Amino acid sequence: MQLGGTTALLTGASGGIGQAVARRLHGHGARVLLSGRRADALDALRADLGGGAEVLVADLAEPGAAAALADRAGVVDVLVANAGLPASGWLETFTPDQIDRALDVNLRAPIHLARALLPGMVERGRGHLVFVSSLAGKAASVGSSIYSATKFGLRGFAAGLREDLHGSGVGVTVVFPGFIRGAGMYADTRVGLPPWVSMRSPDDVAGAVVRGIETGRPEIDVAPLPLRLGAVASALAPATAARLQRRLGSVEVAEALAREQRDKR
Numbered sequence: 698m699q700l701g702g703t704t705a706l707l708t709g710a711s712g713g714i715g716q717a718v719a720r721r722l723h724g725h726g727a728r729v730l731l732s733g734r735r736a737d738a739l740d741a742l743r744a745d746l747g748g749g750a751e752v753l754v755a756d757l758a759e760p761g762a763a764a765a766l767a768d769r770a771g772v773v774d775v776l777v778a779n780a781g782l783p784a785s786g787w788l789e790t791f792t793p794d795q796i797d798r799a800l801d802v803n804l805r806a807p808i809h810l811a812r813a814l815l816p817g818m819v820e821r822g823r824g825h826l827v828f829v830s831s832l833a834g835k836a837a838s839v840g841s842s843i844y845s846a847t848k849f850g851l852r853g854f855a856a857g858l859r860e861d862l863h864g865s866g867v868g869v870t871v872v873f874p875g876f877i878r879g880a881g882m883y884a885d886t887r888v889g890l891p892p893w894v895s896m897r898s899p900d901d902v903a904g905a906v907v908r909g910i911e912t913g914r915p916e917i918d919v920a921p922l923p924l925r926l927g928a929v930a931s932a933l934a935p936a937t938a939a940r941l942q943r944r945l946g947s948v949e950v951a952e953a954l955a956r957e958q959r960d961k962r
């Protein structure tokens with residue numbers, strides 16, 4: 698599907714990755730509906746983009762907010778479900794409300810948005826849904842139980858939905874970023890990584906989103922080879938991969954991330 702002349706609804710547009718995705722979609726000729734909670738950040742982005750962008754403020758943790766957002770958006774050709782919370786840390790350190798918020802924003806909202814927008818896309822025989830998951834949606838690690846639950850969930854949801862939509866003209870892509878430098882929920886923490894873990898940029902994720910829409914690729918990783926191989930290994934040999942992760946310092950990194958991202962729960 699080509700983006701020129703389409704309308705794209707982007708959640709998490711105020712965030713580090715979202716801003717890069719917004720610019721890329723806009724640059725490819727889409728009218729972009731920018732959604733997030735922070736009206737000031739969304740207004741600044743809209744002003745920067747010039748014409749062809751609108752702001753739709755929504756708190757996706759609120760009951761019914763996703764369906765209401767889809768309603769306000771009107772005719773949408775492309776959904777990029779990108780909003781997310783880091784939800785890092787050990788399960789027992791979360792309150793029940795924090796668990797629910799992570800599930801609502803990261804998993805429930807994308808499902809409800811897809812549910813609300815799909816009938817129009819199917820009727821027009823044209824559309825694309827992009828879900829921004831994470832490499833933590835392919836391989837779980839210490840301190841990521843809630844986050845991985847949501848990101849694995851997105852992958853499973855998208856895989857089933859893709860089959861449901863076979864032959865309908867509506868495509869489904871899941872994007873799996875690893876650690877992203879420069880902006881976004883990992884970069885905001887300034888937690889260091891072992892030197893062998895290289896990072897990708899928000900613009901790399903934006904490129905993958907557009908590639909997914911234009912080529913219809915079902916899944917795209919945005920991560921260096923060692924991390925992608927790690928994800929494969931953890932599917933094939935989970936115990937060995939987990940042992941290796943621990944030896945490479947995953948516990949220290951997870952503790953630091955949980956500390957730094959606590960205020961985003």
Ligand SMILES: NC(=O)c1ccc[n+]([C@@H]2O[C@H](COP(=O)([O-])OP(=O)(O)OC[C@H]3O[C@@H](n4cnc5c(N)ncnc54)[C@H](OP(=O)(O)O)[C@@H]3O)[C@@H](O)[C@H]2O)c1
Nearest residue numbers: 709711712713714733734735757780781831877881882883
């Ligand atoms: N950065 C990374 O290293 C990385 C790696 C893998 C996957 N990802 C995924 O990439 C996506 C974007 O993350 P990011 O790095 O850009 O993070 P970010 O800078 O923290 O941005 C998160 C975005 O989600 C929105 N959001 C959070 N809670 C919301 C709520 N209750 N209702 C509506 N919107 C809400 C935020 O909106 P407001 O700020 O306006 O509230 C913001 O636009 C997420 O799904 C994340 O899991 C990121």
